[in-house]
Amino acid sequence: MGDPATPVRLDRFMARANAAYYGTRDPFADFITAPEISQMFGELLGAWVAVTWQGMGAPTPFVLAEAGPGRGTLMADALRLLARVAPACYAAARVHMVETSPRLRDVQAQALAPHADPVAPVWCDAVADLPPGPMILLANEFLDALPIRQFVRTARGWDERSVAGEVFVTAPATDLPADGPPATRDVPEGEVLEICEGALAIARQLGRRLAQGQGAALFIDYGYDGPQWGDTLQALCDGRPAWPLARPGMADLTAHVDFAALGVAARAGGCATWGSVTQGAFLSALGLFARAAQLARNQTPEVARQVSEAAQRLAAPDRMGGLFRVMAMASPGITALPGFEGCSPVAPVASGMEKGG
Ligand code: SAH
Numbered sequence: 001m002g003d004p005a006t007p008v009r010l011d012r013f014m015a016r017a018n019a020a021y022y023g024t025r026d027p028f029a030d031f032i033t034a035p036e037i038s039q040m041f042g043e044l045l046g047a048w049v050a051v052t053w054q055g056m057g058a059p060t061p062f063v064l065a066e067a068g069p070g071r072g073t074l075m076a077d078a079l080r081l082l083a084r085v086a087p088a089c090y091a092a093a094r095v096h097m098v099e100t101s102p103r104l105r106d107v108q109a110q111a112l113a114p115h116a117d118p119v120a121p122v123w124c125d126a127v128a129d130l131p132p133g134p135m136i137l138l139a140n141e142f143l144d145a146l147p148i149r150q151f152v153r154t155a156r157g158w159d160e161r162s163v164a165g166e167v168f169v170t171a172p173a174t175d176l177p178a179d180g181p182p183a184t185r186d187v188p189e190g191e192v193l194e195i196c197e198g199a200l201a202i203a204r205q206l207g208r209r210l211a212q213g214q215g216a217a218l219f220i221d222y223g224y225d226g227p228q229w230g231d232t233l234q235a236l237c238d239g240r241p242a243w244p245l246a247r248p249g250m251a252d253l254t255a256h257v258d259f260a261a262l263g264v265a266a267r268a269g270g271c272a273t274w275g276s277v278t279q280g281a282f283l284s285a286l287g288l289f290a291r292a293a294q295l296a297r298n299q300t301p302e303v304a305r306q307v308s309e310a311a312q313r314l315a316a317p318d319r320m321g322g323l324f325r326v327m328a329m330a331s332p333g334i335t336a337l338p339g340f341e342g343c344s345p346v347a348p349v350a351s352g353m354e355k356g357g
Contacts, residue, residue, distance in 0.1 A: 007162035007169050010233075011147035011197065013248065018145055020249030022101040028071060030236045030252050033141050034220070034279075034320060035074035038310035040295065041140075042077025044286040048218065049078060049093075049136050050086035051338045056214045056331075059134035063215075064093035067127055067202075068142030070104065072097070072111030078138070079115045095121035096130055127202050137206070137217040143262070144221050144254040146198040150231065151182045153189050158182050161192075166245045187229040194232060194255055200265040206329050207269015211348060216330040216337065223257030223325050225276045232256035259327050263346060266329045272345040274328040274337050279314065280321025282339040288315055 008016075021027070034041040049064065056062075066075050075095065082090040095115065099105050105123050112121050124130060127137070150161040152170055160173035176183050177200075182193045206217050235244035237251035244253055263273040275282075292311040296304035315321035328337050332348055 007164040007171075009149065010161050010163055010168075011149045013163040013245075014147035014233075014253050017248035017251070017253055018147070019100065021252055022145070023103060024249065025252075027252055030239050033070060034314055034324070035077065035140065036071070037313055037320075038307070039073075039077045040288060040291050040307075040310065041283070041314060042074040043081040043291065044283055044288060045074060045138055045140075045218070046078030046081035047085070047286060048338050049138070050082060050089045052136055052216050052334075053086075053089045053092070055334055055336060056134060056136075056216070058088065058092070059214060060088075060092040061094050061133070062092055063096055063130055063133055063135040063137075065096040065098060065127075065130050065135060065137040067098040067137060067139040068145060069097050069099055069108050070141075072108030074138065074140055075108075076111040076115070079112070083115075094119055094131075097121055097123045098125070098127055098130070099123055100125055128205055132209075132213065134213060135209070135215040135217075137215070139218065140220045141254075142221070143196065143199045143202075143219060143257045144223070145252075146196050148194045148196045148233065148255045150233070151176075151193045151195070153182075153187050153191050153193065155189060158193075163245050166243065168245070185227060185229075191229045192231040193229050194258065195261070196255065196258065199257065199262060203262045203265035203329065204269040207266040207271040207348065209269075209271075210266075210329055210331045211270025214331050214333070216328055216334060218326065218328050219257070219259075219262070220279060220282075220324055220326045221257040222254070222323055223259050223276075225259040225263075225325060225327075227260070228258070257325075259325055262327060267346060267348045270332075270348045271329045272332050272334070272347055274330060274340040274345050275343055276325040276327040277340060277343065278317070278322055279324035279326055280317055281342070282326040283315050283321070285339045285341055 097108055151158040158173040159170040161168045161170050187193050232255045233244050235242040235251040235253050242251050259276040266273050288311055292307050296307045313319050
């Protein structure tokens with residue numbers, strides 16, 4: 001990688017760089033995620049799972065999946081909550097972790113060790129490999145790690161960015177995706193439009209799956225919901241922002257998630273979508289501040305302060321609460337989803353359009 005003589009398309013560069021990064025480095029030395037900030041995050045998602053499962057008619061068993069589970073903290077916190085307050089849901093859950101990094105799989109197995117009995121968690125490489133049947137899938141900061149393509153608007157059409165050594169080079173785009181951006185979006189000349197084909201493929205596939213069987217999928221990520229353009233590729237190396245093309249494999253490469261495009265792809269597959277809403281609105285609706293007050297009760301002032309600070313960090317509009325967004329994809333028959341009380345679901349496109357495709 002990085003031979004200036006042979007440019008590598010940006011998505012291929014990013015795929016290799018992140019596979020090396022997650023396979024060898026400790027990502028959490030470079031950044032902190034919501035489940036690592038506080039146990040409240042995973043607990044609230046556990047509560048979301050329990051209520052959503054009830055709304056699905058309490059199917060037993062069901063696949064409880066997480067994509068890109070990092071250290072496994074979110075799932076461990078969710079399962080601990082379920083075991084305590086929703087034992088029937090806990091007993092019905094067949095835990096599946098979608099993770100490509102062998103090193104992180106080991107870390108996740110340790111985190112889930114208390115929940116390996118009677119049915120042990122299972123790991124797989126891709127969302128498409130999850131077994132059939134009713135399913136609830138969670139994903140926090142997963143889609144932002146998937147490789148993007150970047151297109152630059154020109155007077156003639158679109159150029160595409162590749163990586164040569166440590167710089168970008170552009171050439172006229174040759175294989176534009178037919179059914180989505182950039183073909184369907186216009187932006188001013190000279191501007192960059194991003195597309196994450198991996199995320200769109202997952203959304204479309206989940207759309208088909210959720211149209212045919214019962215389930216819901218929840219995506220939480222840094223991103224935007226609306227017609228937007230601009231270069232959002234960023235790198236964190238040793239905890240600091242870095243030039244994304246330098247030191248591939250040593251830095252975490254991410255891009256903001258285009259929730260509008262994700263919703264279009266999911267609905268084309270056949271499911272309904274809910275939101276996106278901000279993480280702050282979502283967690284508040286799930287009872288973040290009530291849970292924080294409960295955790296702080298009978299604690300020292302220092303612990304109470306830490307709990308309150310964590311809740312603020314997760315929910316405040318000028319912090320993660322406003323920067324992160326939450327979108328659900330759900331079977332069309334599901335009529336209510338916790339955390340989305342203020343929104344109506346957006347219906348799938350006319351049924352049958354993409355089924356079996
Ligand atoms: N959800 C976690 C971790 C986020 S980091 C948290 O909130 O703390 C991104 C995670 O996605 C890591 O576990 C990484 O190994 C995983 N990942 C990255 N690319 C992936 C891919 N293509 N398929 C499956 N997992 C991937």
